[in-house]
Amino acid sequence: MAKKELQEKIKKGSDDSEQDADGTKLSASKNNDKRTPLYDFFLSGLKDLLYAENKLVDALQEMERAATTEELKDAFEDHHLLTKKHVSRLKKVFEKLGEQEESKECKAIDGLIEEAKEIIKSTEEGSVTRDVGLIIAAQKVEHYEIASYGGLAQIAITLGLEKVADILEKTLQEEEETDESLTDIAESHINPEAEKE
Template sequence: MATKTTENTTPETSQTGTTGKKLAVDNATVDKNDMKNSSLHKFFVSALKDIYFAENAIIEALTKMEEAATTEELKEAFEDHQLQTKKHVSRLEKVFKLIDEKPEKKECEAIKGIIKEGEEIIKSTQEGSMTRDAALIIAAQKVEHYEIATYGGLAQLAITMGHDKVADLLEKTLQEEEDTDYNLTEIAETFINFDAEQED
């Protein structure tokens, strides 16, 4: 919808040439009130509140996962990801500001369920075992995949609505989530999964 501007461009927008993105940004500025009332904008804000809740919940969950982990490698990975998640919260607050919305949390049932599953893993696996670490990695990757899906979708919506700066911030977080997911796989495949397989 945002690219539907040909004849009705202002002199300012027509100077941008053939880049539809810039036209979309200018249109978003001109029709700011209309955009804020649109169904897509409302959904976008609701989804941001959802992931804002999720990121804050993940910070707390990562503390428990770090304490429960057996190997130093996994403990460090959880600690690093917790620090990174705090940056993601701060980045989301910038996103809210860029679209002139107040940062608010909306309870996210999906992340609550994933975190609860992680807590069950801690209860059902033996302390100090590699099996626990292997299971914790899978639990952490479920969190990552939820975040990857969310940030990927939100970044594309931001582009569609002409929020280029917002899209850049969301894509930066998306890349970091993908990197974390890859690093967790590396830790698992280097030795944890093999050692877990040797346990009784």
């Protein structure tokens, strides 16, 4: 697209982003009046979540392979599939906002995934104690996601982006359900079984 044409689009507040002639990324919504510090903060939170969910797609597979009990393996497999859905929902949010889909490094999720790997390294393969650790590691991730989706959904409402808020709340609900079901698994048998080891 010619630079002039692109500038016209920016002026009109179009949502497309294009590569400028000198290689600088131009955000077409830069001049859009929806740009406020709160909107920018919201967008940055979405980029953080996109990074986190993408990392979790792989991490959950690793956790599934490392888990001892079939029940926890199944739980991680289910959440792996849901996480893929969370990635597509976030992509839909970027699309609805007319923003370019982008990830931003999220040190918190990198740290939490690192912690899960440490648990795998420090526990015996085939032990139920490993599952106790993996459940807690997974719940720390869920709590991070719950705080992020919950906060961003509230901001979306404040910004008058109800449809976006609905999408974020759908994922929020699934994260909460996952957290609860992990608690159930731990309390019903994983923890008592680990105590016998």
